[in-house]
Amino acid sequence: HLCFSFSSCLDASRPWLCFWILHSLELLQEPIPAAVASDVCQFLARCQSPTGGFAGGPGQHAHLAPTYAAVNALCIIGTDEAYNVIDREKLLDFLWSVKQPDGSFVMHVGGEVDVRSAYCAASVASLTNILTPKLFENTTNWILSCQNWEGGLSGVPGLEAHGGYTFCGTAALVILGKEHMLDLKALLRWVVSRQMRFEGGFQGRCNKLVDGCYSFWQAGLLPLLHRALYKEGESELSQQRWMFEQQALQEYILLCCQNPTGGLLDKPGKSRDFYHTCYCLSGLSIAQHFGNMDNHYEVILGKEENRLAPTHPVYNICPEKVAQALQHFLRMPVPEVMLNFAPNKGQRFCKGSLTFS
């Protein structure tokens, strides 16, 4: 099941493989057979760490990235079996164990800090209803400090603005309800400038090359900014289009990013992989669908069969799955923090505290 010859360099990213593949299938509106879904649930259960969170594979340490991927994959499956895999109390313990005093999160105990971690933490905490304000104390300010002179966000304060990190920071702030604290106008200018006038796809950073995966990380910012500006009282927003050239992005993806034997890729000449398949399709979905269930406008390039399912611009799983997961977990009480968490466990070899600022 979901069985190809995966490279062993992905041996610490197996929940990602589950997410990339399941999300691609849901965008393509391909049903997941119940047996496969159940197998995925059981596998991800083996990736869950006894101390909370999910690891890149059975027996490995928990890490925020596979945690994000596992929770998303389970929400795509959306059965009670899937939801029940997640140990919410332990997950909260794990999030506390990677939280830093300055508001940032390390990716794993003894690991590196960057803005991806805030997004991964906010995503899983909000979906599973374990989010408390205390958990994200100072996180808003830390993320805001990642917005730089270019208008986009960097991985850590001081670095170059980058599409992946900008998406993570912005989406995290949306989850925390604080996206209005960004300089939205500067961010908007930066992201629209990342669409390549010749290729139609997006680059990750100024003066770098186009890459199909930025179809999601960059273009996916426009629905987020549209909503943020709307909430700020912006009256001149379009009622039909995102503020990027939707047709041009679809052209880039469909004409330049497909492998003739299946799967999608970075740019012509590159080989296909499940990461690019997931994010090219996610970007294609963003480019095809404007609005929400109440006000929906579609732009489908090519045949009707090119239509993908819509995706949620914050979580990047289908909006129905987001709603269903929220509904399921909101019925449960927010767990209390276990008092035996040790933020410096495993950190005794680091200089001073965990803070890298």
Place this chain on the structure above:
Amino acid sequence: MTISSIVMTLLFGDRKEWADLEPVPQDDGPNPVVKIAYSEKFSDVYDYFRALLKNDEKTERAFALTADAIDLNAANYTVWHYRRVLLQALSKDLKEEMKYITNIIEEQPKNYQVWHHRRMVVEWLNDPSEELQFIADILSQDAKNYHAWQHRQWVIQEYKLWDNELEFVENLLEEDVRNNSAWNQRHFVISHTTGFSDPAVVEREIQYCLNQIRKAPHNESAWNYLKGMLQDRGLSSQPGLLERVLELKETHCSPYLLAFLFDCYEDALENIAQKEKVEEEEQKETLRKALEICQLLAQEKDTIRKEYWEFLGRSLRNKYGNGTLSDEPMAENPEPSISASQSQEAS
């Protein structure tokens, strides 16, 4: 099979020194998904790694095995963590570890774990003396490696190694004036040293930008830097800048120059709005020029961003227009805008 293709290492499972340890196979469960086709070598190494982890073994042989595990998958952060635990528990020579990590990074410079490991070792040694040269070497192979720049900024900030960095940046920009990472580093160095409040610094930087723009007019980085440096104080706060840019427009025009002009006009409008006694004609004229640029960009010079420029035009007219702008060209506006209270949730 030729001699050169024979690999002369024994599996751990066949080594006498490891006979006491029971390897631990991976527990994928009865119906595994996303199965990886591990090589015999891979399974062997990781079966023994799992055994070491299970027993919390802190020995030389464990340390040696982590190198094999890393070689097979340098992204296995669990192995790297364990290696760090062993480095401390066995009081390993950290200078040797620096050599090791240097080699690994040279082979795999786009991996998170290797750079984080190097940072830990540098911290333990409290010795950044090799860092700037090492990072320069990595950047000479890929001048935009994000991890390299991240490590460089950490080293510089942590150990206060600012002195030669502006020179380093200028050299990189000499090699490639379009290197946005280098422009970012320029901003990083200046904001943490002299800052951008000193008018002499600002003038020097403006001069630098305009020179680079003359050499490469379609270099977005230079224009972004110019704007980014001035935006907090307001683009119209810099006397004479608008004029210098209008001069450049004749011979070195670009969508970026036009966008910069738009930003100047918008900033001017913002300031006009705050002044009490202001010529209504002046405001109308500035607005007209701003809207003209929006339309030019949307229709002709930057059509990929048509939706954006049209939005900006509508926004500006809504904010500063007073409804009596009958002599002004209408920007193409295919849909009526409705007030926020009327329109539905947009997303």
